[in-house]
Amino acid sequence: MGYNVAIDGPAGAGKSTIAKLVAKEKGYIYVDTGAMYRAMAVHFLNKGIAPEDTQGIIDACEDAFVSIKYEDGVQQVYLNGENVTSMLREERVGNMASLSSAVPQVRQKLLELQRGLAEKEDVIMDGRDIGTNILPHADVKIYLTASVVTRAKRRYDELKEKGIDCDYDEIAHDIEERDRRDMNRETAPLKQAKDAILVDSSEMTIEEVVAEITRHCR
Ligand code: C5P
Numbered sequence: 592m593g594y595n596v597a598i599d600g601p602a603g604a605g606k607s608t609i610a611k612l613v614a615k616e617k618g619y620i621y622v623d624t625g626a627m628y629r630a631m632a633v634h635f636l637n638k639g640i641a642p643e644d645t646q647g648i649i650d651a652c653e654d655a656f657v658s659i660k661y662e663d664g665v666q667q668v669y670l671n672g673e674n675v676t677s678m679l680r681e682e683r684v685g686n687m688a689s690l691s692s693a694v695p696q697v698r699q700k701l702l703e704l705q706r707g708l709a710e711k712e713d714v715i716m717d718g719r720d721i722g723t724n725i726l727p728h729a730d731v732k733i734y735l736t737a738s739v740v741t742r743a744k745r746r747y748d749e750l751k752e753k754g755i756d757c758d759y760d761e762i763a764h765d766i767e768e769r770d771r772r773d774m775n776r777e778t779a780p781l782k783q784a785k786d787a788i789l790v791d792s793s794e795m796t797i798e799e800v801v802a803e804i805t806r807h808c809r
Contacts, residue, residue, distance in 0.1 A: 599735070603737070
């Protein structure tokens with residue numbers, strides 16, 4: 592059995608940035624489960640399925656196989672044997688992932704992959720339902736959050752930095768919408784596990800958040 596750190600929280604709380612740094616410091620493998628939902632989303636988009644077409648999504652689960660490999664310690668996601676990692680951050684993919692991840696059959700597809708990795712390796716796994724559902728016996732559970740204003744501001748700065756034109760209010764609205772969907776869905780909604788440590792990063796630097804989390808790890 593690997594040593595397991597679960598890190599859950601809303602979109603834009605900085606889970607992946609933090610988890611990568613903790614993984615490096617502690618020698619864990621970083622598992623990004625959002626990327627797996629995004630790979631499933633690529634499959635649905637490739638098939639021309641609309642995000643609202645639940646039955647189409649369920650049917651398309653039949654021939655979707657997601658797997659991951661590590662190249663120089665970086666997670667690569669494969670969809671039916673093809674490396675789709677470079678497509679995962681596209682806006683349309685994120686949007687499809689946010690909607691299709693509410694479908695139980697989609698979650699079922701990824702459950703074994705996620706549990707199997709945690710069983711074999713020392714991992715820090717980030718997502719929405721890792722501490723509550725995927726790894727209920729994780730050694731450490733973190734619920735990482737930040738205010739909507741902070742998350743929207745970070746995203747805005749990140750896009751501006753890349754020279755991408757964007758609107759703060761639109762970003763904030765988008766974040767609220769994703770929170771609402773993730774927290775209110777019927778299957779595996781986002782919530783803090785009873786035994787999770789709450790870390791609100793609104794007023795913290797990256798270094799402070801990493802220090803706070805590693806303090807709880809073996
Ligand atoms: O974290 P990320 O934004 O990459 O996740 C993409 C989408 O996948 C999220 O909007 C969320 O709805 C879904 N997701 C999930 N369960 C996870 C990880 C992600 O439902 N464990």
